[in-house]
Amino acid sequence: MGITIKDIAAEANVSTTTVSRVLNDKPDVSKATKTKIKKIMETHNYQPNKIARGLVMKKTKTIGLIIPDISNPFFPEIIKGVEHKAKNLGYSVIICDTDNQLSEEKSSIDLMLAQQVDGMITVLSTTTAKEFNKAKVNDFPVVQLDRDIPKLNYPTVSINNRLSAYEAVEHLINLGHRKIAHAAGDLKTKTAQDRLAGYKEALKANNIEFNTEYIIKGDFSRESGYNAFVELLEIGLPTAVFFANDLMAVGAYEAADKYNIKIPNDISIIGHDGIILSELVNPRLTTMVQPKKKLGEIAADLLINIIRGKSNHPEDVILAAKLIERQSTCELF
Numbered sequence: 001m002g003i004t005i006k007d008i009a010a011e012a013n014v015s016t017t018t019v020s021r022v023l024n025d026k027p028d029v030s031k032a033t034k035t036k037i038k039k040i041m042e043t044h045n046y047q048p049n050k051i052a053r054g055l056v057m058k059k060t061k062t063i064g065l066i067i068p069d070i071s072n073p074f075f076p077e078i079i080k081g082v083e084h085k086a087k088n089l090g091y092s093v094i095i096c097d098t099d100n101q102l103s104e105e106k107s108s109i110d111l112m113l114a115q116q117v118d119g120m121i122t123v124l125s126t127t128t129a130k131e132f133n134k135a136k137v138n139d140f141p142v143v144q145l146d147r148d149i150p151k152l153n154y155p156t157v158s159i160n161n162r163l164s165a166y167e168a169v170e171h172l173i174n175l176g177h178r179k180i181a182h183a184a185g186d187l188k189t190k191t192a193q194d195r196l197a198g199y200k201e202a203l204k205a206n207n208i209e210f211n212t213e214y215i216i217k218g219d220f221s222r223e224s225g226y227n228a229f230v231e232l233l234e235i236g237l238p239t240a241v242f243f244a245n246d247l248m249a250v251g252a253y254e255a256a257d258k259y260n261i262k263i264p265n266d267i268s269i270i271g272h273d274g275i276i277l278s279e280l281v282n283p284r285l286t287t288m289v290q291p292k293k294k295l296g297e298i299a300a301d302l303l304i305n306i307i308r309g310k311s312n313h314p315e316d317v318i319l320a321a322k323l324i325e326r327q328s329t330c331e332l333f
Helices: 005-012 016-023 031-043 050-057 074-088 102-114 126-135 161-174 190-205 222-235 246-258 292-307
Strands: 062-067 092-097 119-122 142-145 156-159 180-184 215-217 240-243 268-273 286-289 317-319 322-324
Touching (some): 005 016, 005 031, 016 031, 062 074, 062 102, 062 292, 074 092, 074 292, 092 102, 142 292, 156 161, 156 292, 161 180, 161 190, 161 322, 180 222, 215 222, 222 240, 240 246, 246 268, 292 317
Parallel strands (some): 062 092, 062 119, 119 142, 156 317, 180 240, 240 268, 268 286
Antiparallel strands (some): 286 322
């Protein structure tokens, strides 16, 4: 059986309250006493019971992170940013992958509350607002990351998706393209809705007629990118396509290869997010690069400041994406 707080107190000839105050880094314990108690803990390899301490302190020093698809290369960099910042601030992270399923989103919220996390960072669909209300977490520290659900009235850390999409389509227009399609992401999310809106705004600003056939609905997956490309083949290929994310664009590459369509000679393709795959496909993918790790770090920092009471009225943090032009887009001859 391991050593207890009572054993440490006896060996140090202090009260259990004093040991507890050292564990919780309280200021009113002398430096000499702190040193003695910490040396005893180190000698006996004492590991405090974080769950028990959390119940007493009503804080677990743990935050939750709910993401929709851990297999999407966009999210590991987000996770890295969240964990890096949380660890530096003394917090652990519990991660839930919802697999883009509404039922799993609800289960993840319930799990986080059951685990008594101090707060959570969420990447959810717009339909989850009802689940938050059912879970009665309105006063619970929450930061939305990447996907904003306005009805929840929680602070959001993301990029300006409308502007980013606008700039992606404007890049194609500047190359001479007028027949530009958009393979949309999951339109239950505000991210996909905003990117679609940015696409339409760019066409309108450049007096290009909007063609409803050129809007293909996807879900941010590689498979939906493949299917979107095949659907465009069936109706007649445009000269360029803006894919809602890079993973969908990678799926389109697979379809293009199967049907012997050359990128960018036959069709220009631009993606979004700047995942590592965008640099590995041939030709390398032109894309709007998000500062993924930075987004995760900012979200974790904002959430922990809310938990600590340092940010009572937090505002949204909106960053910018950056166009990286590679070989998948070219001028229309």
